[in-house]
Amino acid sequence: GAGVSQSPSNKVTEKGKDVELRCDPISGHTALYWYRQSLGQGLEFLIYFQGNSAPDKSGLPSDRFSAERTGGSVSTLTIQRTQQEDSAVYLCATHKGASYNEQFFGPGTRLTVL
Amino acid sequence: AQTVTQSQPEMSVQEAETVTLSCTYDTSESNYYLFWYKQPPSRQMILVIRQEAYKQQNATENRFSVNFQKAAKSFSLKISDSQLGDTAMYFCAFMKQSNYGGSQGNLIFGKGTKLSVKP
Numbered sequence: 712g713a714g715v716s717q718s719p720s721n722k723v724t725e726k727g728k729d730v731e732l733r734c735d736p737i738s739g740h741t742a743l744y745w746y747r748q749s750l751g752q753g754l755e756f757l758i759y760f761q762g763n764s765a766p767d768k769s770g771l772p773s774d775r776f777s778a779e780r781t782g783g784s785v786s787t788l789t790i791q792r793t794q795q796e797d798s799a800v801y802l803c804a805t806h807k808g809a810s811y812n813e814q815f816f817g818p819g820t821r822l823t824v825l
Numbered sequence: 826a827q828t829v830t831q832s833q834p835e836m837s838v839q840e841a842e843t844v845t846l847s848c849t850y851d852t853s854e855s856n857y858y859l860f861w862y863k864q865p866p867s868r869q870m871i872l873v874i875r876q877e878a879y880k881q882q883n884a885t886e887n888r889f890s891v892n893f894q895k896a897a898k899s900f901s902l903k904i905s906d907s908q909l910g911d912t913a914m915y916f917c918a919f920m921k922q923s924n925y926g927g928s929q930g931n932l933i934f935g936k937g938t939k940l941s942v943k944p
Contacts, residue, residue, distance in 0.1 A: 744931055754916065756931035767930055800868060804932075814932060816862075816870035 713737075715817035717803050723823045724793055732788045732820045734803030742806050743786050744814065745778060749799040757801075760786060793824045827852040829919050831935035838907045839943055845892075846902045846938050848917030856922035859893065859900045860932065865913040873915070876900065878922070907942045914939050 716735045724730050736743050745757040756770040760780045771777070775793075780786040790797055800821050804814040828851045838844035850859070861873040876884045876893050884891050888908075892901045904911055918932040 746931075746934075751936070753936035754932070754934040756933070759931055770931070802868075802870065804870070813872055813875065815872075819868045821868075 715740075715803055715805055715815055717801075717817040717820050719820055720818065721821045721823075723825065725825050726795060727792055729789065729791045730793055730822060732790075732801050732822070734786045734788070734805075734817060736784060736786070736803070736805035737815055740805035740807050740815070741783060743780060744804045745786070745788050746802045746804065747772075747799045748802055748819070754802065757788070790822075793822075795824050798822055798824045827854070827857075827919050827921070827933050829917055829933055829935040831917055831938050833938045834936070835939045835941070837941040837943055838904075840907055840909060842907055843903060843905045844907055844940065846904075846915050846917075846940065848900045848902070848935055850898050850900065850917070850919050852898070852919065852921075854921050858920045858922060859891075860918040860920070861889070861891070861900075861902045862916045862918060862934075863911075863913045864916065864937075870916075874902065904940075909942050909944060912940060912942045 715737055718733045741762055743760040746754045747757055748754045758765055758778050759767040762783045763780050775791045778788045800819040802819045803817045806814045830849045832847055857878045859876045863871045863873050874884050874886045874889050876891055883893050888905045890903045914937045916937045917935040920932050
């Protein structure tokens with residue numbers, strides 16, 4: 712596609728349920744990042760993929776959060792046993808290789824945990 | 826660790842006037858990139874302007890320009906001839922530069938400034 716896409720656009724879930732958020736990068740973009748945007752907190756880095764490998768997972772807030780990327784393309788962020796504090800907008804960003812520094816963002820998934 | 830500070834949570838400006846958004850950062854790195862991103866209500870983050878730290882010349886993109894003061898670790902954004910469509914959250918962001926000149930890792934963001942352009 713022309714840009715980074717994310718699905719679903721909005722997700723409402725009950726506390727304790729698992730959720731999966733999806734990111735489809737721009738074709739050919741090998742680097743992929745997940746960020747979390749909480750109300751009043753700005754954007755926090757979660758995890759970085761280069762191809763299918765995740766050399767930097769330092770931003771994942773707990774072991775309930777995990778992510779994978781397959782075929783160097785689609786990435787899925789999974790949150791297990793969701794808590795109310797997980798409510799946020801989850802943004803995905805990608806860029807071409809490591810020599811290009813502009814990150815292109817998707818529209819995000821707004822997660823609400825009731 | 827790097828930090829980015831935006832000291833103005835909210836600002837407003839009249840249409841056609843000029844506004845400056847402030848950003849300071851802290852780093853021990855010598856080589857890095859700085860960015861301003863715009864996030865309208867649609868949530869889509871859009872790159873407004875970027876600056877390579879090794880360049881002394883301030884970046885300019887049409888109505889948007891920066892005042893980059895490396896020694897002071899300051900990176901302000903000036904919007905000239907403000908338009909209603911400029912209403913958005915504006916985020917200042919930092920990224921380390923790798924040894925081979927490319928990006929290295931994630932963006933570090935400030936908390937943002939909410940800009941309202943009034944008719």
